[in-house]
Amino acid sequence: MDLTQVGTGKIIQTKARQKKKKLNPIVLYNISRLGIVLSLLAIWELAVYLQWVNSFLMGSPLGILNETVRLIQSGQLFSDMLATVYGTIMGFIIGSVLGSVVGLLLWYSTTFARIIDPFIVALNGLPKIALAPMIIIWFGSGMFSKIALAGIATFIVALLSAYQGTHQIDSNLVNLMRSLGASKGQIFKKVVFPSSMPWIISAFRLNIGFALIAVIGGEFISSDKGLGRMIFVAGNLFNLNVVWVGVLTLMAVAIFLYVVVSKMESRLIPWDAMNKQSENQ
Template identity: 50%
Template sequence: MANAEIVGRMPEQTADRKPAKASQRSISAPWFARGRILLLQLLLIGSFLLLWEVAIRAEWIKVYLYGQPTGIWRELVKGFTTGTLLNDTWVTAKESILGFLIGSTAGSAAGLLLWLSPTAAAVLRPLLIALNGLPKIALAPLIVVWFGVGIESKIAVAAIITFIVAMITSYAGTQEIDGDYLKMLKALGASRMQMFRMVIVPGSLPWIASAFRLNIGFAMIGAVVGEYISADQGLGYQIYYAGTLYNLNAVWGGILALMLLAVLLDSAVGWVERRMKWR
């Protein structure tokens, strides 16, 4: 009788074990795929740097024109040990983040509010088109004159650039809302403000999220351009100053720091986006 019970339980136990193994494989598979992609990325970067170093040492290309990976590494170590690299990175990060938050938030709100007044949207449409086509960097000298040479002017440049992008994108999002939702609410007696709150704002959130991702790069462009024009610290100033001395290794070091900063800021925005309730 005991043997019969054991035999009777065996299929159930086997059936219970198989899904567990399958679930374990399904859980570990994404980690394996991500690890493989990371490995391939590292191999690609390492191969490029190795080929670059070999080309310099073999004198296929000139070091004073392209720099050298080992020289770039020495500049990074020097900047890190002296603290100048961390300080410049922090200054540019602060300018970019503040400009990004101010411009993206205000621009998104302005774009959404345009939906409430079709007349205002029609009046401002030519101005929006002109601002969208205008190279935003052309405004940098004016902003430096208005706000001075301190950190305020760099934040203002980044904020204005991101404001325009966020405003145009969020307003475009309001125009893509399915009209059937609005007709249904209107038939139920909803006011325009209620339709704005219940449909327009939630429906435009994917567009706003996309604008936020784009504005990471635009905010950094604004901050760096402001540092190019007038500054005594920041990664933009470091790159510009090193370029005037033809120190290309230091230029590449600043560029790499900017790239790392961009990746970190984009990852932070992506982390917030993944946790937004609208998804």
């Protein structure tokens, strides 16, 4: 037998074993998570069956499953989920983009930034959900008011994060660019903006949750559709199974949106994603 073939075969086997070693922990983690969820559901259903838990007050896994099937068949779950996701994404994009742009532009004028700093701090400390009644009165109970509320909730976080990112830039690098004759616009384009991207994406990770909370809060107060409205109405009717359907759907939506933002991060700042991947390995 050719020694080259034997050596090649050993290399292939070694690589295959390495892949298995890398995949096994991930598979094990997922199996463990699934086992925990199934165990909790089984214990919950058993407690309801033995009447240790009042299903009227706590709901039951089988009841949640039945309500999920009913809501899917009627189309209500999809329409409510679509309304919530649309309002969240639109408010997140508008608020995060505008806030990031304003925060970056504050780098141009330190004096102006210091003047408006108290207003920014006050707006940041204000619970945004407190603005929901006024926004709904001004713009109605439709989708626009939910988008506006999510936009306000995400705007200030993006602004503060982007502006903070401009303060973390190496001053020596900025001075070097100036000594080479670079204009303020060139410094902004080549140094300030790229260096602030990790801070901006970090704000995006927070804002996707804030946008979802703002939209749900608006739907609780006044809305004709959305997961928040579905949960609110079901809660008033003491239908805990539908409330659980809404809550679990919200959790799935939050995970989905977080994954989307993570993919966005790998596209916008691939070097940072590669560094995190190398650290995990």
